[in-house]
Structures are given as structure tokens and as C-alpha cells.
Amino acid sequence: MLACLLLVMTMPLLIGIGLFLKSTLLLDNNSIINLLFSKTWKPLNQNFGFYPFIISSIWVTLTAIIIAAPICLLTAIYLTQYSKKYFLKIMHPVIDILAGIPSVVYGVCGVLIIVPFVSTIAPIFGKQSSGYTILSGGIVLSIMITPFILNILIEIFRNIPDELKEASLSLGATKWETIKFVLIKKASPGIISSIGLGISRAFGETMAVLMVVGNVTKIPKNALDPGYPLPALIANNYGEMLSIPMYDSALMFGALILFVVVLFFNIISRLTITKLEIY
Amino acid sequence: MMTKKTEENIFKVLMVLSTSIIICGFLLIMGSVLIKGLPTLSIEMLTEVPQGGYYFGKGGGILNAIVGSLYLSLGATFLAFIVALPVSLFMNVYLINKNKLLNVIRYLLDLLWGVPSIVYGAFGFIIMVYFGLRTSLLAGIITVALFVIPIMIRAMDEVFKTVPRGLIEVAFSLGSTKSETAFKVFFKQVIPSVVTAVLLSFGRAIGDAASILFTTGYTDSIPTSLLEPTATLPLAVFFQLSSPIPEVQNRAYASALVLILIILIISLLARIISNKNNLKKFNIKNAVNKRFIYYKNIRNNYNLSYKKRRKSQQ
Amino acid sequence: MKATETEIKINNLNVFHGNHHTLKNINIEIPKQKITVILGSSGCGKTTLLKCLNRLTDLYSNIKVNGEIIINGEDILHSKEDITNIRRKMGLLSQMPYPLPMNIYNNIAYGLKISGRKKKKYLNKRVEYYLKQINLWEEVKDRLKDPASSLSLGQQQRLCLARGLTVDPNIILADEPTSALDPVSSNAIEELFLNLKQHYTTVLVTHTLRQAKRIADYVVFMYLGEIIEQGPADEFFNNPKMEKTKSYLRGTSN
Numbered sequence: 001m002l003a004c005l006l007l008v009m010t011m012p013l014l015i016g017i018g019l020f021l022k023s024t025l026l027l028d029n030n031s032i033i034n035l036l037f038s039k040t041w042k043p044l045n046q047n048f049g050f051y052p053f054i055i056s057s058i059w060v061t062l063t064a065i066i067i068a069a070p071i072c073l074l075t076a077i078y079l080t081q082y083s084k085k086y087f088l089k090i091m092h093p094v095i096d097i098l099a100g101i102p103s104v105v106y107g108v109c110g111v112l113i114i115v116p117f118v119s120t121i122a123p124i125f126g127k128q129s130s131g132y133t134i135l136s137g138g139i140v141l142s143i144m145i146t147p148f149i150l151n152i153l154i155e156i157f158r159n160i161p162d163e164l165k166e167a168s169l170s171l172g173a174t175k176w177e178t179i180k181f182v183l184i185k186k187a188s189p190g191i192i193s194s195i196g197l198g199i200s201r202a203f204g205e206t207m208a209v210l211m212v213v214g215n216v217t218k219i220p221k222n223a224l225d226p227g228y229p230l231p232a233l234i235a236n237n238y239g240e241m242l243s244i245p246m247y248d249s250a251l252m253f254g255a256l257i258l259f260v261v262v263l264f265f266n267i268i269s270r271l272t273i274t275k276l277e278i279y
Numbered sequence: 280m281m282t283k284k285t286e287e288n289i290f291k292v293l294m295v296l297s298t299s300i301i302i303c304g305f306l307l308i309m310g311s312v313l314i315k316g317l318p319t320l321s322i323e324m325l326t327e328v329p330q331g332g333y334y335f336g337k338g339g340g341i342l343n344a345i346v347g348s349l350y351l352s353l354g355a356t357f358l359a360f361i362v363a364l365p366v367s368l369f370m371n372v373y374l375i376n377k378n379k380l381l382n383v384i385r386y387l388l389d390l391l392w393g394v395p396s397i398v399y400g401a402f403g404f405i406i407m408v409y410f411g412l413r414t415s416l417l418a419g420i421i422t423v424a425l426f427v428i429p430i431m432i433r434a435m436d437e438v439f440k441t442v443p444r445g446l447i448e449v450a451f452s453l454g455s456t457k458s459e460t461a462f463k464v465f466f467k468q469v470i471p472s473v474v475t476a477v478l479l480s481f482g483r484a485i486g487d488a489a490s491i492l493f494t495t496g497y498t499d500s501i502p503t504s505l506l507e508p509t510a511t512l513p514l515a516v517f518f519q520l521s522s523p524i525p526e527v528q529n530r531a532y533a534s535a536l537v538l539i540l541i542i543l544i545i546s547l548l549a550r551i552i553s554n555k556n557n558l559k560k561f562n563i564k565n566a567v568n569k570r571f572i573y574y575k576n577i578r579n580n581y582n583l584s585y586k587k588r589r590k591s592q593q
Numbered sequence: 594m595k596a597t598e599t600e601i602k603i604n605n606l607n608v609f610h611g612n613h614h615t616l617k618n619i620n621i622e623i624p625k626q627k628i629t630v631i632l633g634s635s636g637c638g639k640t641t642l643l644k645c646l647n648r649l650t651d652l653y654s655n656i657k658v659n660g661e662i663i664i665n666g667e668d669i670l671h672s673k674e675d676i677t678n679i680r681r682k683m684g685l686l687s688q689m690p691y692p693l694p695m696n697i698y699n700n701i702a703y704g705l706k707i708s709g710r711k712k713k714k715y716l717n718k719r720v721e722y723y724l725k726q727i728n729l730w731e732e733v734k735d736r737l738k739d740p741a742s743s744l745s746l747g748q749q750q751r752l753c754l755a756r757g758l759t760v761d762p763n764i765i766l767a768d769e770p771t772s773a774l775d776p777v778s779s780n781a782i783e784e785l786f787l788n789l790k791q792h793y794t795t796v797l798v799t800h801t802l803r804q805a806k807r808i809a810d811y812v813v814f815m816y817l818g819e820i821i822e823q824g825p826a827d828e829f830f831n832n833p834k835m836e837k838t839k840s841y842l843r844g845t846s847n
Contacts, residue, residue, distance in 0.1 A: 001369040004362045008428060009384065011391055015398065018405045071297040078294035085654070091298075093550075094305050100546050101308065101539065102486025104513040108520060108535045109308045112315060143304050150301070163691045166649050167753065171704040172681030172760050176287035181703070186694040197393065204395020206489035207517065231397045231489065238404075238493050255401035259394065266393040270386065 012263070019259060022252035025245060035253065041217050048250045050257065052219045056134065056227030059220050060209060061202045063138025068146050069195050076153035081179060088154075099147035107211030110140035115212055118224070127224045132214035135223040140212050141202045149198040156190035157183065189273050196269030200262045206231035230254050309539075316536030319529040325537070329499040334519075336526035341534050344515035346501045348538075350416060351491065351511055352484040355423035359431050359484075360477055362424075367435035371442070385436070391429035396490040399426040404493035414496030417505040422494045426487065427480045434476035438469050471552050478549040482542050488513030512538045600625040600764065600794040601646065606660035608641055608650070615641050617818045619660070623811070628786060628795045630809035630826075632802065634841075638818040639798040643766050646796065647683045648676060664764075681708065684757025684793075686767040690749035692741030693756075697733050700741045700752055704759035723755040727785055747778025754785060758793075765789065767797045771804065783808055802842070806830060814838050 026035070026048060038049030079088045118139070119131030160183055168178040184191070214226025215236060234254050237247070323340050330339035374381050403422025412418045488511070496508025497518065512534060519531035601623040608616035616638045623629045631639050641650070648669065650656045661668045669679050693700050701720045710716065720737070724730040729751050733744070741752060750770060757765060767786075771779035786795055786808055799805055805812060805826075812829040814822045814837075822829065822838045833839050 001365040001373075004366045005369055005384070008362065008366055008391075008432065009387055011425070011429075012387060012394075015394065015402045018402055019398070022405055071300055074290070074294045074297035075301055078291075078298050082291065082294065083298075091302075094302065096546065097543070098301075098305055098308075100482055100486070100542055102488065102513055102542065104486075104488050104516045105308070105312060105535045105539055108516060108532060109311050111520065112311050112532075113307060143308070146301060146304070161691060162652070163687045163689065164693070165652070166644075167685065167687065167691050167756070168693065168703075169649065169652075169677075170647055170680050170683065170685035170766075171707060171756065172677045173703075173707045174283055174287065174677055176283070176290065177707060182693055188694075200393055201395075204397060206395065206397040207513070211517070211520065231395065234397055234401065235489060235492050252401060252405070255398050259398045262393060262395055262398070263390060266390050270389065 015259060016256075019252055019256040023249055023256050025249040026253050029246070036257075039219065043244065043247045043250065046246060048246075048253075050230070050254065052217055053228055053230045053233050053254070054257070055219050056213070057203060057229040057231075059134045059223065059227055060137040060141060060213060060229050061199055063134060063223055064141035064145060064202045065195060065199055067138060067142035068149060068198060071142075072146055072149040072153055072194075072198075073191065076150055076157055077179060077183075080154055080157040081175070081183070095147045095150055098143070099151070103144065103205060103208040104211075106140055106144050106208035110136060110208060110212040114139050122224050125224060129224050130214070130226075132212060132226055133224050134213065134220050134227040137209045137213035137227065137229070138223065140208050141205055144205060144208060145198045145201050148201055149194050152194040152197065153187075153191065156187050156194070160186050193269035193272040196265050196272065200265035200269070203265070204231060204258055204262045206235050210235050230258055234258075312532065312535050312539055315529070315532035317533075319533040320536060324530065324533055328501060333499070334522060334524075334527055336524050341510075341512070341515050341530070341537070343499055343501050344510040344512045344534065345537065347416070347495075347509035348485050348512040348541075350502065351419050351423060351495065351509060352481050354416070354420035354505075355427055355484045356431075356477060356481045358420060358424035359427040359480060362428050363431035363435055363480075364473075367432050367439055370432075370436055371439035385433070388429045388433050388436075392433065396426055396487050397492075399423075400490040400493045403490060407494055413506075414494055414508045415506045416495065416502050416509045419491045419495035419509065419511070420505070422490050423484050423487065426490050427484050430483055431476055431480040434479060435473055438472035438476060442469060475549045475553040478545050478552070482545045482549075485545075486513060486538065486542055488517060512541075597624040597627065599623065600664065601796075602661075602663040604661040604663065606642075606645060606658070606662065608638070608645060608659075609657040610641075611655050615818050616645075619820060621813055621820070621823060623794065623796060625794050626791060627810035628790055628797060628808050629811045629813065630805040631796065631798045631813045631815060632805050632809075633800065633815035635800055637815045639800075639815060640768050642815075643768050643796065643798050645670075646764075646766055647680045647685060649680075649685075651676065681760045682762050683764040683766050684754070684760070684762040686750070686754050686757060686765065686770040688769045689773050690746060690753045692744070692749050692752055695741065696738045697741050697744070697752065698737040700756050701759055704756060708760060719759065723758055726758065726789075727751045727755045728781070729755065745778070747774050747781060750774060750778065750782060751785065754782070758789075763794060765793045765795045767795065769799055770797070772800075779804075814841065816841075 029046075030048060035048055035050055036054065037051050038047070039051045040047040040049045041052060079091055114136045115131035117131070118133055118136045119129055122129035122131070122133075164182060164186060165178055168182045169175070173181070209229055210232035213229060213232060215228045215232055216226040217228050218225070220227045234251050237251060321340075323338065325340055325345065326342055327338070327340035328343045329341070330337060333339040370381060370384060374384075399422055403418065403425060406421065407414070407418040491511055491514065495511060495514070497510050497514055498508050499510070502509040516531050516534045516538065519527050519534060522528060522531075599622045601621075603619055603621045603623075606616055606619040607614070619642065621629075631642065633639050641656075644650050645658055646662060646669075650658055658670060660670065662670050664679075664682070667674070672679060693703055695703065698720055701723050702716045705716055705719055710719075721730060721734075724733065729748060732748065733739075736743075741749060744752060750773075754765075754770075765786075771782050774782065783804065786797065789795065790810075797808070809826040809829075812823060812826050813820060814829070814835075816837055822833060822835045829838075830842065833842060
């Protein structure tokens with residue numbers, strides 16, 4: 001039992017060390033600053049600049065969060081404060097099923113619905129687009145992280161004691177004022193951390209994004225440009241990487257970056273909810 | 280007074296809109312996969328392996344991927360179960376009084392849960408190379424098991440946490456050894472919920488593609504040993520969709536439909552088991568979501584248990 | 594002694610939680626500017642009765658309320674007036690202090706801001722006034738910007754009382770306000786009630802008999818959703834009429 005536990009406990013460390021050891025070959029030959037901020041990605045010429053991929057990842061993640069966060073917040077408030085109880089009961093399986101749909105299926109739906117949609121609306125913004133863009137990736141991601149964020153938010157709002165609501169109402173505040181000034185404020189650490197967790201989830205998501213984002217090694221200038229996020233880079237090149245050791249090492253370094261970023265957001269978010277309980 | 284009401288009404292409209300967006304998204308996803316996948320779905324697709332020229336639109340099916348996926352997820356779930364069960368029991372029997380340590384463990388597990396599956400994929404690849412394995416069913420099983428273990432431990436942990444303390448204490452006082460108690464009393468009480476936890480993990484395992492991209496390879500035949508590469512459903516969807524030929528793309532939709540159906544059946548099964556057999560009508564998923572609130576209450580819990588101990592000492 | 598006026602008149606109040614009949618035929622006349630104590634063991638419907646008074650029962654869809662509650666000649670259960678105005682006439686104090694998730698200053702200012710008073714100068718003055726009224730000013734005047742949860746439980750409960758006073762209510766509703774507090778803080782709260790009595794009608798729910806004896810002017814004794822006996826405090830404690838009351842007084846006073 002203890003052995004199993006120890007094994008599980010050391011897993012984060014093992015993953016980190018494993019990825020790091022594999023990236024040493026690359027790190028020995030390049031400075032880390034150079035790797036993170038260089039814009040040239042030519043594996044055959046030994047040029048490994050991760051900048052375009054990192055920027056793409058940030059773009060896609062931000063787009064997803066900007067879409068998902070307000071929708072989730074509004075829905076969570078609606079479901080916990082306004083709607084009838086049975087409606088929440090109906091919504092629970094819907095959220096659970098959304099959470100259980102595999103990411104390739106989200107990718108398929110993205111290709112079927114979102115990509116053509118983006119392609120048709122692109123001309124409105126004066127752009128011609130195939131639809132395989134950052135925006136498509138963001139939209140697909142936002143649907144994927146919605147059940148994740150929503151579940152947390154619902155739980156947080158449900159856990160606010162009724163007495164707090166009653167206290168505000170008995171001072172003559174309307175229901176909306178109570179929500180706006182008291183409930184949201186009370187829930188704010190939870191809201192922040194749920195968004196943080198959503199970000200970390202979005203940042204590491206691979207398949208669905210890979211299928212709709214275009215995968216062009218170029219620094220995206222707006223949401224209607226194609227992008228090439230880190231996870232997609234790793235997933236797309238797994239076949240070739242064995243032949244060139246440096247390439248292999250570079251992709252492992254990519255995984256290491258992902259790991260560190262996701263871990264960082266996870267830790268920050270979870271600290272927020274424990275430590276930021278000022279009130 | 281008027282403006283107060285208008286503001287509330289505007290937000291109410293926005294709330295209803297957001298909720299409907301989510302419901303519409305759900306219906307669109309389900310609907311599109313169904314509409315696109317159903318026409319191509321046939322007995323042939325489900326019962327045959329790809330034949331020559333399958334990837335150019337000729338005959339055959341995706342039986343290799345269906346069976347491969349089932350093998351892979353069964354193996355991974357089994358492997359994860361072997362690790363997860365002792366760990367979660369250990370946490371709830373031996374460490375039950377060590378609140379701080381438990382919190383650290385749960386924290387770590389949740390971090391592991393948050394690690395993206397592609398990172399597990401890369402890590403699994405490293406292990407595979409380290410042990411001199413080639414892309415194979417076994418390598419895939421190990422990778423997916425790593426990815427599922429934290430999920431399963433936390434799900435089981437949530438189940439075990441709800442077992443009344445009194446029950447454990449009574450069992451202890453009857454003189455049974457700790458391990459015996461652990462396995463007998465606990466397990467009888469919570470089998471249905473444990474099964475649910477396992478099923479949920481199975482659902483996770485079968486749906487994930489990024490973690491096995493590196494490790495399972497892909498073949499057109501059904502694997503006959505652990506050391507052979509295998510096809511899987513998520514990758515079948517992925518590869519077929521990237522084909523330029525419309526017939527093959529349609530098969531990707533059908534494969535996606537098969538995948539979704541398997542997952543729906545599993546989660547339905549999990550729901551039925553957790554609702555019917557369990558005394559408390561305990562829902563693991565909800566409990567797992569509660570872990571966030573749990574963090575919030577850590578300090579309170581800690582104080583409470585401290586007070587309890589103080590009381591019992593007096 | 595001037596004749597007691599009636600502030601709240603409850604006529605034939607019946608409350609159902611789903612199918613469960615929690616309050617049965619409640620009739621009370623609550624005297625003005627006195628402390629009325631509702632006494633009874635836990636689970637007898639005291640809290641529900643209190644929540645009916647400012648219609649917080651509206652929040653729970655499974656609670657049904659029948660009957661009349663007349664305040665100032667108006668039946669608040671069927672009133673067309675805005676519910677927020679009705680609630681504003683009553684300050685509420687709950688079992689545990691639930692300070693709003695804001696700093697100390699804003700906890701007091703919240704009620705004023707909600708009713709549309711936004712001038713900084715006015716707010717400062719009022720906050721000081723109310724904090725002085727509950728004897729908290731000296732303790733917190735240097736840290737008004739601290740979160741309210743940094744106060745001790747007893748201070749928080751007093752803060753909540755002050756918060757209830759800010760909207761200028763006629764009535765204070767208190768639901769076992771001292772049950773979570775240590776004896777010193779409890780005393781402080783009880784003293785406040787006695788001081789505030791001349792301005793406010795107080796309805797206090799409690800299950801501690803000694804507290805009732807210390808501060809009650811009028812006592813209502815409830816048991817399983819029914820009123821067993823009610824009357825002025827002297828009469829109630831010294832000369833109870835009903836058998837149940839007698840055994841209750843005997844059982845818990847020693």
C-alpha cells in the first residue's frame with residue numbers, strides 16, 4: 001500500500017525529471033531564453049524557437065477563457081439563484097455528458113460546425129479564411145472547458161450559506177443587489193481559481209485544438225490567423241522525432257514547458273481558493 | 280428604482296442566454312455527430328477490420344480500433360485499479376487521523392489530475408524507450424493507467440470518505456487487524472460506488488487520444504499480444520478525418536459516434552449503479568466536484584478535528 | 594406605565610414545509626418597544642416563525658404560508674408593497690454572525706448605500722454613530738478597512754446587529770443570536786438589547802430559559818409548532834398555567 005502511495009506521490013516529480021532529462025540535449029546546445037523567444041523553427045537546421053507556438057497557445061487559451069468564463073458565471077448564477085430546482089437536476093447530466101465527451105469528438109464537431117462558421121464570418125472582419133484559425137480553436141476549447149468551470153462554480157455558489165443572502169435581503173437589498181454585491185464577492189476567490197483551472201485545462205488540451213487550429217508555424221496577429229499551439233506541435237511531430245535526437249529533445253522540452261505552465265496555473269488557482277479567503 | 284429593475288432584467292436575459300448557449304452547444308455536438316455518423320454506420324463497420332484500400336474508401340470496418348480501444352482501456356483501468364484501491368484505502372484507514380498529510384496527498388493528486396494528457400503521452404514515451412519497448416498495447420496501457428490513476432484514487436477517496444467513522448472504529452475494536460478491516464468492512468459498504476469510480480475512469484481512458492499518440496502505434500489488425508501495436512477509436516477518428524477522401528471522412532464521423540455511444544453507455548451504467556445500489560444515493564461526480572469546497576474548508580476542518588481531539592483527551 | 598401598544602399582530606398563521614405542518618394556528622400580539630421572547634426547544638418552529646415575519650420564507654419554494662401578519666395595519670403576507678421595503682423595517686440577527694464579505698466600514702454602510710445614500714460625509718457619520726451604539730467604535734475605529742471576518746465572533750455579532758439598525762427598522766428580529774458566543778459576548782449582546790428596547794420592538798428566539806428570564810418582557814412558549822402559553826414575563830415565569838409550561842420550566846431551570 002505504502003509503496004503504491006509513494007509511487008503515486010512521486011509521479012509529478014518523476015514526470016518533471018523525465019521530461020527534463022530528455023530536454024537536456026537541447027538545453028545544452030541552446031540557451032533557454034533563445035529557445036523561448038526565438039521565432040525560427042527549423043528542426044532540420046537545428047533552429048528551435050518555441051516563440052510562435054507559445055504565442056499561439058496563449059492566444060487560443062485566452063480566446064477560450066474570454067468566451068467561456070462569462071457564460072459559465074452567468075449560467076452558474078442562473079442555475080443556483082434563479083432557476084427552479086428541477087432545472088438544475090436536468091442540467092447536471094448535460095454538464096456531465098459534456099465533460100465526458102472525448103476531445104477528438106469535440107475536434108470532429110469543431111471541423112463540422114465551428115470551422116465553416118468561422119470561415120463564413122471571417123469576411124465580415126475583412127478577412128478571407130479557411131476557418132482553421134485561432135478563433136475556431138478558442139471556440140472549441142471554450143465548449144470543452146465549460147463543463148469543467150461550470151461544475152466548480154455551481155458548487156461554489158451552492159456552498160454560500162443562505163444566511164448571508166438573508167442578511168443582505170433583510171437590509172432591503174433586492175435579489176440582484178444581493179447577488180451583485182454579496183454573493184459574487186463572497187464567491188470571488190472561487191471564481192478566480194475556477195478560471196485559473198480552466199486556463200490550465202485549456203492550455204494543455206491537444207486533439208480538439210490540433211484538428212481546427214490550422215497548424216501553421218507563424219506568429220498569429222489576430223484571432224482569425226491560423227496558429228500552432230504547443231500541444232499540437234508535440235502531437236503532430238511524434239512520428240518524425242525519433243530520427244533526429246535534437247528534434248526528439250525539442251519536443252520533450254515542449255512537453256516540459258506545458259507541464260510547468262499547467263502546474264503553475266493549477267497551484268496558483270488552488271492556493272487562491274485556500275489563501276485568498278479574506279472575508 | 281426603475282434602473283435597479285432594468286439592470287436585473289438585462290442580466291437575467293444574459294443568464295438565460297448563456298444557459299441556452301450551453302444547452303445548444305450540447306445539442307449541436309450530439310446532433311451533428313449523430314446526423315453525420317449514422318448514415319455511414321453499418322454492421323460491416325462494426326464487425327470487420329480494414330481491408331486493402333480501406334483508407335481510399337474501400338471495404339472494411341473499424342473493428343480493430345473498437346477492440347483495440349477496449350483492450351487498452353480495460354488493461355489500463357485494471358492496472359490503475361490495482362494501484363488506486365490500495366492507495367485510497369491506505370489514505371482512509373491508516374492516515375485518517377493525519378489531516379495535514381491527507382490534504383497534501385489530495386492536493387498532489389489533484390495536481391496530477393490537471394496535468395494534460397499529452398504530457399502523460401510524452402512521459403509514457405520516455406518510459407517506453409527507457410525499458411526498450413516498442414509502440415505496443417502494453418506501452419499504451421501503462422501510459423493511460425498513469426493518466427487514470429489520480430482520477431480513480433480521488434474518486435474512490437471521495438467514496439471512502441463518506442463511510443461513517445463509527446463503522447471503522449467498531450471493526451477495530453473487535454480485534455481484527457487493520458488490513459482485514461480495511462478490506463472487509465470498507466469494501467462491502469462501498470462496492471457500488473467503487474464500481475462507479477472504475478467505470479468513470481474507464482470512460483476517461485477510452486476517450487483519450489493525446490496520451491496514446493506516442494505509445495500504441497496503429498495497425499489494421501486486432502492485436503494478439505500485449506507487445507503488438509494496436510489501433511484505438513480516438514486515433515481512428517483522428518486519422519480518418521485527416522484523410523482527403525469524403526468516404527473516409529464519413530467513417531471518421533461514424534467512428535466518433537461509436538466512441539460517444541460507448542462512453543454514454545458507460546456513464547449511464549455508472550449512474551444507474553451509483554443511484555440504485557448505494558444506500559446514500561451517493562453521486563461520485565458531485566462529490567468529486569466538491570473537492571474545491573473542501574480546500575476552502577481545510578482550515579475549518581483542521582480546527583474542528585483539533586478541538587475534537589482536545590475534547591477526547593480531557 | 595403607559596398601555597402597551599401592539600406592533601405586530603399574527604392571526605391564524607399556518608406554515609407547511611411540503612406536507613409537514615410546521616406552524617399550527619399561531620396567534621400572537623407582539624407589544625411595541627418591548628422584548629418578546631419566543632421560547633421552546635429546538636425544532637419547534639421558532640425560526641420559521643421569525644422568517645415569516647420578514648417573509649424570508651419567500652426564498653424557499655417548498656414553504657407555504659397561510660394567515661395574516663399585520664404590521665402598521667397592513668397584512669405583510671399579502672401586501673402589494675415592495676418586499677424590500679417591508680424587510681427594511683426589520684433588522685435581522687441570525688444564529689451565527691454572517692458579516693457581509695466586505696470590510697467593517699462597508700458592512701455598516703451597505704444598508705445605507707442600498708437605500709440610496711451615497712454621500713461620503715453622511716456615510717462616515719452614520720457608520721460612526723451605529724458603531725458607537727453597539728459599543729464597537731472604540732475597538733475598531735482604527736481598522737475600519739479590515740475585513741469584517743477579522744473580528745471576533747462576539748464583535749461580528751454586534752456588527753451584524755448594527756448593520757441591521759442602519760436601515761432604521763422599527764423591529765429587530767433575532768434568532769438565537771447568542772448561541773454561538775462565549776458568555777462575555779452574550780452578555781454584551783443582551784445588554785445591547787436592553788438598551789435598544791426603548792427605540793425598537795425586539796423579537797428574540799431562544800432556547801435558553803435563563804436568557805429569557807433575564808431580558809424578556811413578554812414570553813411566547815412554543816412546542817412542536819403550537820403555542821402552548823404566552824403572556825407577560827412575570828406572569829409566565831411565576832405563575833404558569835399550562836402543565837407543559839410547568840414541566841418545561843422545571844426541567845430546564847435546574
